[in-house]
Amino acid sequence: MFGRRIAVAAGALLLASCTAEPLAQEMPKNADRIASAELGVAGTGFGDPLPGLGTAELTKFGVGETEFTTAEDPADGLGPVFNEASCVACHLGPGEAVGGTTGRLETRFGRTRADGSFDPMAEFGGSLIQDHGIGFVSVPAGTFTFVGETVPPEATMTARRRTQPLFGLGLVDATPESTFRSIALLQAIFAPQIAGTPSVVPDPSTGSNHALGKFGWKAQVPSLFVFSGDAYLNEMGITTPLFPNENCPQGKCELLQFNPAADTPNDDGTGVVRFNDFMTFLGPPPRGPRNLKTGIGNAVAAAIGCLDCHVQTLRTGPNAVAALDEVYYHPFSDFLLHDMGSLGDGITQNQATGKLMRTQPLWGLRTQAALLHDGRVTTIEAAIEAHDGQGARARARFGRLDPFSRDALVAFLKSL
């Protein structure tokens, strides 16, 4: 048993050294960058821009933040069905920090076809519910009252999804696809029981059909730019050149004749660029206090296999923005899909079938009030207990930890 643990720990170290941690001989060259990234992370508050941005970048961040916090109304194109009127309505916190999460849940639904495949029930407005409508409208076509969508009785499954915090995702966006594919490859060699799957998705901004999905609980979206357009449409009902078609309320496309926002698309793409700027330059969550105990907990997390999926350190690729140029950061995620067994949400998006979920980054964990994709638990211990499928082994090892190691691990997780 001990021998196997050592093997896993060694594998984790190997993974870390190949993919993430700076190799010894690289240290001098990059030491200043690492040091400044560490300092920057320590000195940054939730919702602050990345440390080291230039004036022009800070201006873009500010303009983007304003767009992100602006509530739209039906005249701007909001709706006819939507979830909230602004990004910040869901992406706020801790405190007043713009870009976090209020813990707002959304609902998806679907059913299983006769051949066993997932049916997102688009003809009923699925799989994502827009739970608000813009209400009464009087337009040339007549009068109508738009209401929020509901789960149709024909659906056989529903799933809740918790709003994710957005801190530091610009770093993830700036990390080459090849990094994530290499991690998957190394996992397959050194830790095949937990090996992740790269999420292959279409990218409407490039026309590619095999981009790497990094964002969302199912890694269903390839970039912050695409997520900006996707969320503008699916959360707020605002169409853009990237996503030009309105969602049909509850799947009834004929109702769009009553849509009061006649301009198509509702936004010329400016909003999407601004959301993207804000998220690109939004700094990572500041790390909480560290001490000897959290250091030991970090080693325990590596030894029992947590960090095989929750990969500690990644590095961005070459980037024109100095603050994003080949910098190390600590998201505690591989951004790959894993079979989580009973923890899966049953929904299929692209190749992410029911049990496949993206490793949730653990940076900023100490500020999360509810955990896991549906916010089903409120403690770190309960979140670990819910790990199933490829996560079951790490869960079992957690269960066998002596009280000292367990305590150190939890202290470490609470320092993130």
Ligand code: HEC
């Ligand atoms: C009604 C609440 C709500 C609103 C409004 C909203 N979001 Fe989100 N956001 C979510 C939820 C829920 C998720 C998780 C989605 C999923 O994977 O199903 C999410 C995920 C994201 C992610 C992926 C985060 C990650 O870790 O991969 C990005 C990026 C994002 N939102 C950007 C935006 C932007 C930009 C806007 C405004 C245009 C916006 N969101 C508006 C609820 C919301």
Ligand code: HEC
């Ligand atoms: C096989 C890969 C894998 C391993 C191993 C793993 N996790 Fe996870 N972890 C995930 C995935 C995937 C999620 C998101 C699951 C969901 O919510 O549906 C997650 C979610 C979490 C969350 C919830 C985060 C949040 O913000 O909601 C915590 C906490 C967590 N893991 C801690 C751990 C710890 C501690 C260990 C080691 C005992 C561990 N994980 C091992 C893949 C893994």
